[in-house]
Amino acid sequence: MRPSQALRLLHDFSYVLVRDGESDLSSRQLTVLLTVYLEPPPHTVRGLAAKLGxxxxxxxxxxxxxxxxxxxxxxxxxxxxxxxxxxxxxKGALYVERLGDLVVEKAKDLPR
Amino acid sequence: MRPSQALRLLHDFSYVLVRDGESDLSSRQLTVLLTVYLEPPPHTVRGLAAKLGxxxxxxxxxxxxxxxxxxxxxxxxxxxxxxxxxxxxxKGALYVERLGDLVVEKAKDLPR
DNA sequence: GGAATTCGTTTCGGGGGCGTATTGTTCTCC
DNA sequence: GGAGAACAATACGCCCCCGAAACGAATTCC
Structure with a gap:
């Protein structure tokens, strides 16, 4: 992936979230959410705090x-x-799944 | 790109931003920034507001x-x-450029 | 040239995040 | 079993964002 494609992907992704009014999560919150759903459990408050700094x-x-x-x-x-x-x-799993699908969809539309 | 790879990419990307303490931009602000740097000018307040809803x-x-x-x-x-x-x-151009490079870097490390 | 429109900003009250410091609970260690 | 450590939550004061409404400046329309 080229930098120009990466930026386009990032833009298209965040644009849809903002446009659909689903951007209520801060980047810290999003990172916590993704960490919990992608990294192996268990997850504690202290562990998450340490991992995210x-x-x-x-x-x-x-x-x-x-x-x-x-x-x-x-x-x-x-x-x-x-x-x-x-x-x-x-609900969280569905939300995260939708985020992934959105990235996939926007990545598919990128110019070569 | 598969959904699992997309989520991993999203996590790794946001994780680095949080970890490095550079996550001061809300998703709306990020979208404004990327729109200005990726879409053809001119950009007005009204135009950006309409585009982002x-x-x-x-x-x-x-x-x-x-x-x-x-x-x-x-x-x-x-x-x-x-x-x-x-x-x-x-400064903004450098910041945006760095975001793109970060996505590229994290995409490169994704498992097949 | 005066009324109406357009544009960006500001104001208002309310909500939420931030870091630091403190608190209450639970556990560890001797 | 008592002192200290470890954990998560809370309190505090500060700052930023939010939407709706009001505002001042500039333009357009007749």
Whole structure:
């Protein structure tokens, strides 16, 4: 892929999200979401914070927001009740799937 | 490109931006930036608002913020002084170029 | 030349994110 | 079992974004 194609892809992708009003996630939130759905579990607040290089409140707040949106859920780790395990949801899986399909679709339309 | 590869690309891309602390742009701001750098000029506040399906204050604020960051600049249209022409900057061009290169780099590393 | 339109900006009240510091709970270690 | 550590959540003050509405400047239309 050439840089010009990459930029076109990036533009077309973000354009559709903005145009359809689905751009409510910040890049940090999006990264948390994708990490949870792509990387092997379990995912904890501390683990996500360390992986993304951000503070823990950032993760807590991202989980609050995306939990409210139904894209992710939380569960206490019964083995160590200090931990919170971040879990996927059906709605979140559909959302992530749609993102992937959108990238594929826009990549297909790129000029050679 | 398969959906799984697209998601991996999306994750790796956003991850680097978050990790490097360069994720200060909202998706709307990013879309404005890419539109200005990829679509043929001239770009006006009204034109960008219509193209993105957002209100004009959104564009004004995006130009304020990205102008402060030096990624974009404004100029009065002397032919019709009601209009504001959005212009590219050297810093903005470098920033956009880096985004493209990052996508290319991450795409290269994708599993087949 | 005066009214109406167009354009970008500003104002307003409200919502959310940020980092730092603190809190409450749970666990570890001796 | 008590002190300290580890974990997630919360409190605080700050800043930015949001949409709707109002505003000032410039242009167009008759």
């Amino acid at each position: 951000v503070t823990k409140p950032v993760i807590t707040r991202a989980l609050d927001t995306m939990g409210r949106l139904g894209l992710l859920s939380r569960r206490r780790d019964e083995a160590d009740r200090r931990n919170v395990i971040v879990q996927r949801t059906v | 957002v209100t004009k204050p959104v564009i004004t604020r995006a130009l304020d913020t990205m102008g402060r960051l030096g990624l974009l600049s404004r100029r009065r249209d002397e032919a019709d002084r009601r209009n504001v022409i959005v212009q590219r900057t050297v």
